[in-house]
Amino acid sequence: MLTPTLNLATVDATGVYDYLYGFFQRDFVRQRTMLNGTIYIDPRSRNLEDGKEKDFWHLTTRTNKYFVKQGNRHVPVEERLLDYARAERIEWVRQIITNHVHAKIKIFYHQESNPRRDIRLYLWAFEDDFVVILQKLGRSTSFLVTSFYIDQPDKRTDYDKRYRNYVTGANSVVTGCEWF
Numbered sequence: 001m002l003t004p005t006l007n008l009a010t011v012d013a014t015g016v017y018d019y020l021y022g023f024f025q026r027d028f029v030r031q032r033t034m035l036n037g038t039i040y041i042d043p044r045s046r047n048l049e050d051g052k053e054k055d056f057w058h059l060t061t062r063t064n065k066y067f068v069k070q071g072n073r074h075v076p077v078e079e080r081l082l083d084y085a086r087a088e089r090i091e092w093v094r095q096i097i098t099n100h101v102h103a104k105i106k107i108f109y110h111q112e113s114n115p116r117r118d119i120r121l122y123l124w125a126f127e128d129d130f131v132v133i134l135q136k137l138g139r140s141t142s143f144l145v146t147s148f149y150i151d152q153p154d155k156r157t158d159y160d161k162r163y164r165n166y167v168t169g170a171n172s173v174v175t176g177c178e179w180f
Contacts, residue, residue, distance in 0.1 A: 001095065001099055001102050001104055002092050002095055002096075002125065002128060002130075003091050003092070003095065005088040005089055006020075006023075006087070006088040006089075006090070006091065007088070008084055008087060008088050016082065016087070017052070017060070017082075020056075020060050020087055020090055021052050021056060023090045023091055024043070024052075024053070024055075024056045024059065024060075024090065027091070027093065027094040028041060028043040028053075028055075028094070028144075029043050029045060029053070033094050033097060033098065034098075035097050035098075035100060035134065035142065035179075035180075036100065036179075036180040038140060038180055039136075039140055039141065039142050039179055039180065040140060040141045040142070041097060041134070041142055041143065041144060042137060042141050042142065042143050043055055043056075043143075043144070044143055055143060055144045057080055058144065058145065058146040058147075059086060059087075059090055059093055059144065059146065059147050060082065060083065060086055060087040060090060061080035061081055061082055061083055061086070061087075062080065062081060062083035062086065062148070063078050063079070063080055064078070064079050064080070064081050065077070065078050083148070083149075085148070085149035085151060086147060086148050086149055089130055089147070089149060090147075092125065092128075092130055092132075092147070093132050093144065093147045096123045096125055096130070096132045096147075097123065097132060097134075100123050104125055104126070104127050104128070105123055105124065105125055105126075106122075106123075106124045106126050106159075106163045107121070107122070107123055107124070108121075108122050108124070108162055108163045108165075108166035108167065108174075109121055109122070109166055109174040109177050109178065110122055110162050110166070110171075110174065111171070111173045111174060118135055119136075119173070119174055119177050120133050120134065120135050120145060121133070121134045121135070121136075121142070121179065122159070122162070122163075124159055124163065126156075126159075126160075129149055129150040129151075129156065130147065130148070130149055130150070131147060131148055131150060131159065132144070132146075132147040133145040133146050133147065136179060142179070
């Protein structure tokens with residue numbers, strides 16, 4: 001179901017983002033990607049950062065947090081750096097969305113702990129340890145929150161628990177919240 005990962009070792013480091021952006025443009029900007037044939041995945045092209053959709057950066061980079069000493073204080077700094085495991089799987093995002101009913105995809109809803117307590121849709125290619133997270137914008141539109149490769153065993157356990165809670169109805173907050 002999923003294509004082989006991209007080999008980014010063959011791409012010049014100065015052009016890696018432009019190379020990856022070509023896949024994002026193909027899959028989400030130049031064509032309409034639909035979930036279940038009814039929900040448009042909006043790339044939010046009006047929301048650019050460095051000339052590319054912010055959603056693109058969430059599919060290819062990861063936030064790195066560290067502290068820098070300024071005078072006698074340590075100030076937190078965040079920067080987004082290329083995440084090779086995410087980036088080399090950028091083609092998988094559309095493949096997972098358009099094949100969400102495939103047996104290798106576990107689909108579940110989860111209420112986030114963010115201040116708005118958003119309910120998001122998770123599409124988990126569990127055998128490949130890759131997750132795509134979507135958030136609803138309106139009745140028939142959503143956007144890409146992020147996608148990533150699960151590189152920590154405890155995260156896999158956490159997603160399995162969320163999935164089981166959803167399918168068994170153990171989490172009443174997400175009962176009946178389905179988009180389709």
